[in-house]
Amino acid sequence: MMIIVLPYSVMIGINTALETFVSRAAGRNNLLDCGLYLHRSILVITVLYIPVSLLLWNTESLLVSCGISQPSAQVAAVYCRTSLPGVLLNSYADSIDLFLIPLGYSYSISLVQSLVIPVHIFFCYMFTEVVQLGVQGVAMAHNFTAFFTVLFLVMFVSS
Secondary structure (H helix, E strand, O other): OHHHHHHHHHHHHHHHHHHHHHHHHHHOOOHHHHHHHHHHHHHHHHHHHHHHHHHHHOHHHHHHHOOOOHHHHHHHHHHHHHOHHHHHHHHHHHHHHHHHOOOOOHHHHHHHHHHHHHHHHHHHHHHHHHOOOOHHHHHHHHHHHHHHHHHHHHHHHHO
């Protein structure tokens, strides 16, 4: 819950402004502004990621102070620390998604997501069943899925 509520609500909240700005610029046929808004959004997300990652790094102590048991807090902390790269990459992917939607590329986003879902299932199986990393494996699968999502979106945007 900590990983969902804190970083994604902040990062996605920042990205909602991007969709509005890109929609307005696309309506004016000003693609230069669309690109500038995307770059600014990525810069803001990167800067916001620093305090968010510090909070997530200290998940265990925060959860224990909220009354969560020590073993549960340790498991949550392992997941949060391991999935930190995926949080940043998912935020970047969300920025790219919200950049592409006003430009009329929502079909392409659906295509990328349909390509990434089997990749995620594969990595979840590999890291949890084959390598048997448990919670850390699920977080690593999350990171790899986020990486491939960004990679596919960037490949689409650059083509």
